[in-house]
Amino acid sequence: MRKKLRIGLAAYGTGWDIQAWRLPEATSSGLYDPSVIVDIARIAERGRLDYIFAGSSLASEPDRLQRIHRWDSAVFAGYAAAITRNVGFLVSVNSSFEHPFTVARQLATLDNFSNGRAALNVVMGIDREGGPHLNYAGTNIPTDATKYERAREFTVVLNQLLNSWDRDFVLDDKEGGVLVRPDAWRRVDFKGRFFEVRGPLNAPPPVQRQIPNVHVGQSQESLDYGADLAHVRFSPYLGIDEGKREYRRLKDLVAARGRDPERFKIIPGVTFYVAGTNREARAKFNEIEAFQHTTQIPAAYARAFGVDLTGVRETERVRDVLDLSTLAADTLKDLVRDDAPAARGRLSSDDRVWLRDVVFATLGEDVTLGDLYRFTLNHRYAQGVLVGDARTAADWLENNLDEGVLDGVQLFPPYHRGPADTFVDLVVPELQRRGLFRTEYEARTLEGNLGTTEDATDPRLTAPPEPALSR
Structure with missing residues (x-):
C-alpha cells in the first residue's frame, strides 16, 4: 500500500x-x-x-x-x-x-x-x-x-x-x-x-x-x-x-x-x-509580496554582502549582481534587521542551501534583488513556501x-x-x-x-x- x-x-x-x-x-x-x-x-x-x-x-x-x-x-x-x-x-x-x-x-x-x-x-x-x-x-x-x-x-x-x-x-x-x-x-x-x-x-x-x-x-x-x-x-x-x-x-x-x-x-x-493556474498563483504571490516596502534594499544588501547597490534597480537579477559562489553559510542573517519577523528563525543551517532549494526552487532562476529581499523578510521561518x-x-x-x-x-x-x-x-x-x-x-x-x-x-x-x- x-x-x-x-x-x-x-x-x-x-x-x-x-x-x-x-x-x-x-x-x-x-x-x-x-x-x-x-x-x-x-x-x-x-x-x-x-x-x-x-x-x-x-x-x-x-x-x-x-x-x-x-x-x-x-x-x-x-x-x-x-x-x-x-x-x-x-x-x-x-x-x-x-x-x-x-x-x-x-x-x-x-x-x-x-x-x-x-x-x-x-x-x-x-x-x-x-x-x-x-x-x-x-x-x-x-x-x-x-x-x-x-x-x-x-x-x-x-x-x-x-x-x-x-x-x-x-x-x-x-x-x-x-x-x-x-x-x-x-x-x-x-x-x-x-x-x-x-x-x-x-x-x-x-x-x-x-x-x-x-x-x-x-x-x-x-x-x-x-x-x-x-x-x-x-x-x-x-x-x-x-x-x-x-x-x-x-x-x-x-x-x-x-x-x-x-x-x-x-x-x-x-x-x-x-x-487555478501557475500564472494566477504567481500573480497573487507577487501581489502580496509587493506590499513589503523595499526602500531598505541598498542598505540591507550592503550589510549582508558588503556590496554597494546604490543606484542598482531592484529588478536586477540576483545572479547578475552577486557572486553566489562566494557567499558564507550564514550570509542572510544580516539581510534583515534584528527586529524583523524573519530574524527569529532560519530555514536551514546553510543559507546557500536555502537559496538553492527554497528561494530559487520557489521563484525560479530569475530571482531579482527585490524578490530575494521580500522573500527573505516574509518567509524566513522554519517552513516551506509553495506557489502554483x-x-x-x-x-x-x-x-x-x-x-x-x-x-x-x-x-x-x-x-x-x-x-x-x-x-x-x-x-x-x-x-x-x-x-x-x-x-x-x-x-x-x-x-x-x-x-x-x-x-x-x-x-x-x-x-x-x-x-x-x-x-
Missing part, C-alpha cells in the same frame, strides 16, 4: 502571511469573530484533513497586528468540535506556565466531547516577544536552562493523570448499590522538582489510547523530548537533500529509544499560494513524500477566506487521484487517522527516561 500524506491546517485569525491581510479580498475579522476560525474547521473536514491547529499565546503583543489576539485553543477546539465530526484539534499549552492537572482535565474533556479528536502541542517559551513571563510574574517560572526539565515533568504527570482511570470504570450495580468499580482508579502521588500532584484525574479517561503529542523545536533538548515523549514533530523544511538527512536523523533518534519510527510523523509547515496550481502543489508534495523528506505537511493559509478552500477544492482531489491522500477518514479518532498509536502501557509515556532530568 502506498504511503499517504498527513495534512493539518493552521487556523490563525488573519492567516499566516504578514502582508496578505492587505488584499482587498482578505478579512481580518478573525481577530474578533470566532466564526472565521470555525469556518476553517469546516473547510478542513470537507477536505478530509487530519486536524486543525490554532497556535495559542500567553504573551501580550498589542503592537503586532497579527498577534494582538490569539484565541484560547482549548475553548476554540471545544466549540468547533461541536460542529464537526471527524477533523482533529491540536491544542497548544505552555508547560512553563500551565499546570498538568488543569491541562489533563481540558484534554480529557475535549477528547470525550469530540469522541477522540484531541491532540496536544507542548511549548515552553519563556522569553518570546510580548514577554509572557511578565503576565505570570510571581509564579514559579523555569529558567531557560530548566524549561525542558519542567516540560518533561509536565508531560509525565499529564500522561499519568490521563491514564489514572480504567475505561470500564462504571460498574452500575444498581442492586448492590455500587456505581464505580473500587479498583478502577489509581493515585498518581507525583512529587517532582516542579509539580506535586495527588490524583487521580477527576474527569473520565480519554477516548484515545494516546492523545497525540506534537512538538516543535530545533535544540538538542527539543529533539530529545520529542524522541522520548512526542508522536509528531513539526520539523523545519530544508529542501530535498538536507531534508532527507534531517528526516532520517529524527527517525533514528526515535528508533534509538526503542520506539517505532514509522509511527512518529515528521510534518513541516508550508505556506501555500495555490490558484494544483498539479504543481501535488508534484511538490508527492516528490517530498517519496524522497523521504516528510510524512505530511502543516498548511498555513496566507489569508482568509480563499486559500484554504482552494487547496481543498483543487489540490486534495489531485492528491486523491494519485493515491496520496484519503478519500474518507480511515478511523474515528485522530490517533487512528495519524497512525501514531503505540503501546499505551509503555512506561516511557508515564516515567521520564533515566537521563532526562540531567540533560
Whole structure:
C-alpha cells in the first residue's frame, strides 16, 4: 500500500502571511469573530484533513497586528468540535506556565466531547516577544536552562493523570448499590522538582489510547523530548537533500529509544499560494509580496554582502549582481534587521542551501534583488513556501513524500477566506487521484487517522527516561 500524506491546517485569525491581510479580498475579522476560525474547521473536514491547529499565546503583543489576539485553543477546539465530526484539534499549552492537572482535565474533556479528536502541542517559551513571563510574574517560572526539565515533568504527570482511570470504570450495580468499580482508579502521588500532584484525574479517561503529542523545536533538548515523549514533530523544511538527512536523523533518534519510527510523523509547515493556474498563483504571490516596502534594499544588501547597490534597480537579477559562489553559510542573517519577523528563525543551517532549494526552487532562476529581499523578510521561518496550481502543489508534495523528506505537511493559509478552500477544492482531489491522500477518514479518532498509536502501557509515556532530568 502506498504511503499517504498527513495534512493539518493552521487556523490563525488573519492567516499566516504578514502582508496578505492587505488584499482587498482578505478579512481580518478573525481577530474578533470566532466564526472565521470555525469556518476553517469546516473547510478542513470537507477536505478530509487530519486536524486543525490554532497556535495559542500567553504573551501580550498589542503592537503586532497579527498577534494582538490569539484565541484560547482549548475553548476554540471545544466549540468547533461541536460542529464537526471527524477533523482533529491540536491544542497548544505552555508547560512553563500551565499546570498538568488543569491541562489533563481540558484534554480529557475535549477528547470525550469530540469522541477522540484531541491532540496536544507542548511549548515552553519563556522569553518570546510580548514577554509572557511578565503576565505570570510571581509564579514559579523555569529558567531557560530548566524549561525542558519542567516540560518533561509536565508531560509525565499529564500522561499519568490521563491514564489514572480504567475505561470500564462504571460498574452500575444498581442492586448492590455500587456505581464505580473500587479498583478502577489509581493515585498518581507525583512529587517532582516542579509539580506535586495527588490524583487521580477527576474527569473520565480519554477516548484515545494516546492523545497525540506534537512538538516543535530545533535544540538538542527539543529533539530529545520529542524522541522520548512526542508522536509528531513539526520539523523545519530544508529542501530535498538536507531534508532527507534531517528526516532520517529524527527517525533514528526515535528508533534509538526503542520506539517505532514509522509511527512518529515528521510534518513541516508550508505556506501555500495555490490558484487555478501557475500564472494566477504567481500573480497573487507577487501581489502580496509587493506590499513589503523595499526602500531598505541598498542598505540591507550592503550589510549582508558588503556590496554597494546604490543606484542598482531592484529588478536586477540576483545572479547578475552577486557572486553566489562566494557567499558564507550564514550570509542572510544580516539581510534583515534584528527586529524583523524573519530574524527569529532560519530555514536551514546553510543559507546557500536555502537559496538553492527554497528561494530559487520557489521563484525560479530569475530571482531579482527585490524578490530575494521580500522573500527573505516574509518567509524566513522554519517552513516551506509553495506557489502554483494544483498539479504543481501535488508534484511538490508527492516528490517530498517519496524522497523521504516528510510524512505530511502543516498548511498555513496566507489569508482568509480563499486559500484554504482552494487547496481543498483543487489540490486534495489531485492528491486523491494519485493515491496520496484519503478519500474518507480511515478511523474515528485522530490517533487512528495519524497512525501514531503505540503501546499505551509503555512506561516511557508515564516515567521520564533515566537521563532526562540531567540533560
